[in-house]
Amino acid sequence: MDNDVLRQAPLFSALDDEAATALRTSMSESRLQRGDVLFHEGDSGDKLYIVLDGKVKLGRTSSDGRENLLAILGPGQMFGELSLFDPGPRSATVTAVTDAAFASLSHDDLLRWLEGRPVVARGLLSQIASRLRKANDVNADLVFSDVPGRVAKALLDLADRFGRTADDGVHVHHDLTQEELAQLVGASRETVNKALADFASRGWLRLEPRSVVIMDIERLARRAR
Amino acid sequence: MDNDVLRQAPLFSALDDEAATALRTSMSESRLQRGDVLFHEGDSGDKLYIVLDGKVKLGRTSSDGRENLLAILGPGQMFGELSLFDPGPRSATVTAVTDAAFASLSHDDLLRWLEGRPVVARGLLSQIASRLRKANDVNADLVFSDVPGRVAKALLDLADRFGRTADDGVHVHHDLTQEELAQLVGASRETVNKALADFASRGWLRLEPRSVVIMDIERLARRAR
DNA sequence: GTGCACATGTGACCTGCGCCACTGGCTAGG
DNA sequence: CCTAGCCAGTGGCGCAGGTCACATGTGCAC
Numbered sequence: 001m002d003n004d005v006l007r008q009a010p011l012f013s014a015l016d017d018e019a020a021t022a023l024r025t026s027m028s029e030s031r032l033q034r035g036d037v038l039f040h041e042g043d044s045g046d047k048l049y050i051v052l053d054g055k056v057k058l059g060r061t062s063s064d065g066r067e068n069l070l071a072i073l074g075p076g077q078m079f080g081e082l083s084l085f086d087p088g089p090r091s092a093t094v095t096a097v098t099d100a101a102f103a104s105l106s107h108d109d110l111l112r113w114l115e116g117r118p119v120v121a122r123g124l125l126s127q128i129a130s131r132l133r134k135a136n137d138v139n140a141d142l143v144f145s146d147v148p149g150r151v152a153k154a155l156l157d158l159a160d161r162f163g164r165t166a167d168d169g170v171h172v173h174h175d176l177t178q179e180e181l182a183q184l185v186g187a188s189r190e191t192v193n194k195a196l197a198d199f200a201s202r203g204w205l206r207l208e209p210r211s212v213v214i215m216d217i218e219r220l221a222r223r224a225r
Numbered sequence: 226m227d228n229d230v231l232r233q234a235p236l237f238s239a240l241d242d243e244a245a246t247a248l249r250t251s252m253s254e255s256r257l258q259r260g261d262v263l264f265h266e267g268d269s270g271d272k273l274y275i276v277l278d279g280k281v282k283l284g285r286t287s288s289d290g291r292e293n294l295l296a297i298l299g300p301g302q303m304f305g306e307l308s309l310f311d312p313g314p315r316s317a318t319v320t321a322v323t324d325a326a327f328a329s330l331s332h333d334d335l336l337r338w339l340e341g342r343p344v345v346a347r348g349l350l351s352q353i354a355s356r357l358r359k360a361n362d363v364n365a366d367l368v369f370s371d372v373p374g375r376v377a378k379a380l381l382d383l384a385d386r387f388g389r390t391a392d393d394g395v396h397v398h399h400d401l402t403q404e405e406l407a408q409l410v411g412a413s414r415e416t417v418n419k420a421l422a423d424f425a426s427r428g429w430l431r432l433e434p435r436s437v438v439i440m441d442i443e444r445l446a447r448r449a450r
Numbered sequence: 451g452t453g454c455a456c457a458t459g460t461g462a463c464c465t466g467c468g469c470c471a472c473t474g475g476c477t478a479g480g
Numbered sequence: 481c482c483t484a485g486c487c488a489g490t491g492g493c494g495c496a497g498g499t500c501a502c503a504t505g506t507g508c509a510c
Binding site for chain 3 (some may be wrong): 488489490494496497498500502510
């Protein structure tokens with residue numbers, strides 16, 4: 001069953017079943033419970049991970065102890081690729097946001113595997129490239145958008161990746177506390193709460209613990225731009 | 226003479242003279258004058274460029290017309306790599322900040338060249354990876370640092386790459402107007418000006434047209450963190 | 451159950467910084 | 481030389497949003 005999830009990962013998407021299974025066997029698995037840390041910013045390590053199940057947050061801590069989330073990743077997404085190409089300490093801390101399972105591959109094994117499989121290597125690269133593009137977009141948002149706008153954008157992104165459409169709207173179980181959401185958009189918990197409350201009062205969405213139901217995506221999207 | 230500059234580019238650094246010259250001949254050259262645009266965000270194009278001489282700015286324009294600079298690049302630095310791996314329109318506009326010269330290489334030629342030269346490919350990758358790392362750092366700064374802090378950081382970065390040490394301090398000819406500097410750090414021209422004036426009044430630096438002389442790097446660095 | 455810890459909701463401040471308005475200097479083109 | 485445009489410098493005003501301070505839930509351990 002896990003192969004299905006792996007199939008979404010760019011590293012696997014171009015492989016046939018046989019190859020996927022082969023790669024699979026050279027990967028080891030691990031699991032974490034909500035709140036557990038996989039590795040810390042500054043740790044050494046060169047493993048590449050793919051999320052099989054659950055969600056994780058990539059975060060960095062500033063010198064004065066405040067935290068900033070770079071991304072929330074779910075099944076099929078990978079992380080730790082930076083350490084593959086740019087050897088050095090891990091640049092972010094990875095924490096499980098829900099109970100989660102991972103497959104991991106060491107640097108050496110990965111390189112061996114990529115050897116002679118240019119298509120797969122290409123996939124990996126374009127993955128990193130698009131990550132860079134996205135980081136630049138986030139920069140622009142931090143400069144140009146206000147907090148409600150960034151919150152709206154974050155919700156839409158989460159909806160896109162984790163949402164399930166139902167009669168009463170798109171249910172997004174993001175599994176984040178408002179504190180975490182705030183760290184993700186670079187704002188204070190209170191301000192994010194007020195933005196959410198405002199959206200809810202306009203009838204654009206309904207708040208539920210660690211999740212939201214988006215009832216008017218259209219409006220939310222307009223607020224996000 | 227240009228080979229010296231190319232040598233600083235990661236694409237070339239691992240090559241011997243012969244190989245460097247060979248690659249060199251497959252690249253075409255172009256030049257721009259201050260203010261000229263090499264390509265616009267949204268243009269199609271898959272060429273990789275290396276700055277031979279001068280400086281360029283990579284910028285993006287928001288929907289409401291405001292501009293945000295991603296980076297200032299000087300001799301030896303490359304850009305346009307994103308389009309290589311993540312095909313699609315150019316994600317930023319490149320404008321010459323001074324008169325400038327470039328060497329360029331098309332996607333196809335580059336791939337042909339990388340074939341069988343894993344070391345060079347590795348260099349290219351780690352370049353992109355470190356670019357991503359840096360983009361993440363910038364994010365953190367936008368969230369955690371105030372404008373003076375970001376200005377200080379930007380100056381230190383520019384000093385690091387373009388500074389010349391002299392008796393009276395580090396001379397940094399950044400060639401940027403304060404407006405451009407402001408776009409680089411994500412702030413208004415006025416606020417940047419006031420930050421600079423403040424630094425100057427403390428004796429940390431001296432302002433000159435399109436350049437600064439940093440007299441107390443130590444203090445400036447402390448303000449930046 | 452009772453209590454404790456953590457998450458959410460909301461108001462009252464205070465401040466950094468964006469925006470506006472203006473001045474003065476420097477360069478270029480007539 | 482004068483005028484027109486850019487660029488740098490500086491003050492004032494207003495507001496988004498951070499910080500503080502509580503109140504109210506909500507779930508888990510005992």
